[in-house]
Amino acid sequence: MKIPVLLSLVALIHPWAIVQASPIHEQSEDQTVKSQAFTVPLTRDPRFKHNTLLQIQKIHRRYGVSRIGTLPIKDVHPDLEYYGTVSVGTPAQPINFNLDTKFMDNAIANGLVSKPVVSVFMPSIRQNGGVGGEYRFGEIDSSKYRGDLVYVPVTKKGYWQVAVQGIVVGGKDLGVSSQGIIDTGTTLILVSDAVANLVHQQIPGAIKHREYGWMVPCSIKKNLADKISFRMGGQLFDVAVADLAYEEMRKGGPNCFSGVQGGMSKLWILGDVFIKNNYCVFEQSERPRIGMAPLRY
Numbered sequence: 358m359k360i361p362v363l364l365s366l367v368a369l370i371h372p373w374a375i376v377q378a379s380p381i382h383e384q385s386e387d388q389t390v391k392s393q394a395f396t397v398p399l400t401r402d403p404r405f406k407h408n409t410l411l412q413i414q415k416i417h418r419r420y421g422v423s424r425i426g427t428l429p430i431k432d433v434h435p436d437l438e439y440y441g442t443v444s445v446g447t448p449a450q451p452i453n454f455n456l457d458t459k460f461m462d463n464a465i466a467n468g469l470v471s472k473p474v475v476s477v478f479m480p481s482i483r484q485n486g487g488v489g490g491e492y493r494f495g496e497i498d499s500s501k502y503r504g505d506l507v508y509v510p511v512t513k514k515g516y517w518q519v520a521v522q523g524i525v526v527g528g529k530d531l532g533v534s535s536q537g538i539i540d541t542g543t544t545l546i547l548v549s550d551a552v553a554n555l556v557h558q559q560i561p562g563a564i565k566h567r568e569y570g571w572m573v574p575c576s577i578k579k580n581l582a583d584k585i586s587f588r589m590g591g592q593l594f595d596v597a598v599a600d601l602a603y604e605e606m607r608k609g610g611p612n613c614f615s616g617v618q619g620g621m622s623k624l625w626i627l628g629d630v631f632i633k634n635n636y637c638v639f640e641q642s643e644r645p646r647i648g649m650a651p652l653r654y
Contacts (some may be wrong), residue, residue, distance in 0.1 A: 461473070461475060461494070461641055462641075464494065464495075465641060469495075470494055470495030470496075471495045471496065472495050472496060472497075472640075473495075473640060473641045473642050474493075474494075474495065474496070474497060474638050474639065474640045474641070475492060475493070475494055475638075475639045475641075476492070476493040476496070476497045476498065476501075476636070476637070476638045476639075477491075477492055477493075477541055477632060477636070477637045477638075477639070478490055478491050478493075478498065478501045478636055478652070479541070479629060479632045479633050480633065480652065480654065481600060481633040481634070483578070483597075483599060483600060484633075484652075484654050485654050497638055497648075500653065501636050501652065501653055502635075502636035502650035502651060502652055502653050503650060503651045503652075503653045504650050504651065505650065506636075506638060506648035506649065506650045507589075507590050507592045507594075507648065507649055507650065508590065508640070508646045508647065508648045509589045509590035509646060509647050509648075509649065510590075510644065510645075510646045511644075511645040511646055511647065512536060513536070514645065516538045517538055517539045517540065517639055517645075517647055518536055518537065518538050518624070519536070519537060519538075519539065519589055519590075519647060520534070520536060520537075520589065521534060521535050521536065521537040521587055521588070521589055521625060521627075522534050522588040522589060522591070523587075523588035524552065524555075524556065524585065524586070524587055524588070525584075525585070525586040525588065525593060526555075526556055526559040526560070526583075526584075526585045526586075526598075527559050527583045527584070527585075527598070529559060531552070531555045531556070531559075533551075533552050533555065535548070535549070535552075535623060535624070535625050536623065536624050536625070537587075537589075537624065537625035537626065537627050538624065538625070538626050538627065539627050539631070539632070539637055539639075539647055539649075540626050540627065540628050541628075541629065541632060541637075542628075543626045543628030543629065544603075544628050544629050544630070545603065545616050545617065545618050545626075545628050545629075545630055546596070546616055546617045546618070546625075546626070546627055546628055546630050546631055547617075547618055547619075547620060547621045547625060547626040547628065548617065548618075548619060548621055548625045549619060549620075549621050549622060549623075549625070550619035550620065551619075552619070552625075553571060553617060553618060553619030553620075554619070556585065556617050557571050557573070557615065557617070560573055560577065560598065560601070561574075562574040562576075562577075563615065564612070569606070569614070570614070570615070570618045570619065570620075571614075571615040571617065571618055571619070572606060572612040572613065572614060572615060573601050573602055573612070573613055573615045574602070574611060574612065574613070575602050575605055575610070575611060575612060575613040576602075576611075577598055577599060577601060577602050578599050578602045578613075579599065580597075580598050580599050581597060581599055583597075583598040584596065584597060584598060585598060585601070585617070587627065587631070589649070592649075594631070594634075594635050594649055594651075595634060595635075595651065596616075596630060596631055596634045596635075597634060600616055600630055600633065600634065601615050601616040601617060601630070602615075602616075603615060603616040603630065616630035617630070633652075634651065634652060635649045635650065635651060635652060636649065636650050636651070636652050636653075637649055
C-alpha cells in the first residue's frame with residue numbers, strides 16, 4: 358500500500374517543484390518594461406454554497422503538536438526562488454519544496470506596477486447583489502469609496518496587521534483593543550471569545566450555540582441603521598449590523614450564523630464581512646500601511 362501512495366505524492370509535487378518563480382531572461386539594451394496598473398474582476402460563482410458550519414467548527418477545533426523540527430532553506434538559483442528540503446516515506450525520499458516569492462514582490466521589483474498597492478472592492482450581496490467586485494494592482498479607484506482614505510500603519514511585517522483601538526456596537530464603546538489582520542482570505546470577523554460575548558450582548562436575540570458558535574436573528578438583515586464599528590488610526594470603520602446575519606442555520610429558520618465569531622486569542626481577523634463594507638488599499642512600501650474608507654455603491 359505504501360508504493361502507490363508515494364508514487365501519487367511524487368506525481369503531484371514534481372510538476373510544481375520545477376516551475377521557475379521568476380526566471381531571469383536576458384534583454385537587449387533597447388528593451389524596457391513599462392509600469393502600469395491592471396484590474397482583476399471578481400465574478401461571483403452562482404454555484405457556490407456556503408459551509409459556514411464547517412468554518413466555525415474549524416475555528417473552535419484545537420490540534421495537538423505531532424512533531425517539531427527544522428527545515429533548511431537553500432538558495433539554489435540566482436533569482437528569487439528558494440527551496441526547502443524534506444524527506445517523505447520509508448525509506449526516506451528527499452523532496453524539494455518551492456517557497457515562492459509573492460506576486461507583488463516580483464511585480465514591484467520589476468517595475469510592472471505604477472504604485473506598490475493592491476486595492477480591493479468587494480461589494481456585498483445585500484447592497485448590489487455582489488456585482489462588480491475587483492482587485493486592482495498598482496492603482497486605486499476613488500469612485501469605489503466615499504470620503505478620503507484613512508491610512509493605518511502595519512504594526513508587524515509578515516501579516517497585514519494593524520492596531521485595532523476599539524469596538525463600538527450601537528453607539529456603545531466596548532472598551533477593548535487588540536492587534537488585528539485585515540484579511541481577504543477569511544470570511545468572517547474573528548475575535549476572542551470574551552470580545553465575541555461583549556459584541557453579541559448588544560444584539561437582541563443573539564444566542565451562543567455550544568457547538569456552532571454565535572447566532573443572531575435573521576430578522577436583523579432589515580436593521581440598516583445600527584453599526585458595529587472598529588477604531589483604527591483614530592477613525593471608526595463601520596460594518597452594518599445587517600451584515601452580521603451571515604447565513605441561515607436552517608433554510609427558512611429564525612436564526613443565522615453570526616458574521617462575528619470567537620475562537621481567537623491575541624490576534625483578531627477582520628475578514629470579508631468587514632471588507633464588504635470598507636474599501637481597502639494594501640500599500641507595500643518601505644513602511645507598509647493599509648488605507649480604508651466606506652464603500653460607495
